[in-house]
Amino acid sequence: MKRNLLIFGLALALAGLALFQHDRIDRNSSVYAAGRQELKVASPVPAFTLKGLDGGEYKVGGARDKPLMVNFWASWCGPCREEAPALKQVYDRYKGQFDLYAVNVTRGDELEAVKRFVNQAQFSFPVLLDTSGEAADAYRLLFVPTSFLIDRQGRLKEVIHVLPPDQLEDKIKRLIAS
Incomplete structure (x- = not known):
């Protein structure tokens, strides 16, 4: 029983860590993409x-x-x-x-x-x-x-x-x- 609880707790912690990492990567990607100039015809190109x-x-x-x-x-x-x-x-x-x-x-x-x-x-x-x-x-x-x-x-x-x-x-x- 204790072993099952330990495994469940460990799995829950890993899932929480994965969600945290995913959310952090998504936020960083959004900031990076938002900071880049969009390439559109007739618009200035990045220098x-x-x-x-x-x-x-x-x-x-x-x-x-x-x-x-x-x-x-x-x-x-x-x-x-x-x-x-x-x-x-x-x-x-x-x-x-x-x-x-x-x-x-x-x-x-x-x-x-x-x-x-x-x-x-x-x-x-x-x-x-x-x-x-x-x-x-x-x-x-x-x-x-x-x-x-x-x-x-x-x-x-x-x-x-x-x-x-x-x-x-x-x-x-x-x-x-x-």
Whole structure:
């Protein structure tokens, strides 16, 4: 009888602890989500500054001289490899008219693999390293590759994923014209 009461008491304590933890996690998640800027078309994008593979610092957010495409990617990502030639092609064709930042989600990647990928793809645009994951979190990144098209005023125009080269070029032309 005492043993049954002890087991029941222990189970009740564990259930109470589980409920407390669940409630605490839900409250923290709500605060975190409430503190993040919502991403909506025509709204300002979250600002961030990241270091590039070239050692430079790159800023996103606010007004700029040219529209911008921010492409989140990883070296282990198959669709990112498929998309790389189209990114290079569209950037090489329109590089004076828009900026392209390739943001590597470095927290889930290896720096040597990133460098190999960039060399193989022959990227001539800045490759930024999101080592902490803060930029990916701010943009509510769910998977890679994901690209954000941003106008000169720093507002989100569109979110895109892997597209055939001609469709990507059409999107970039519209971004430049905006």
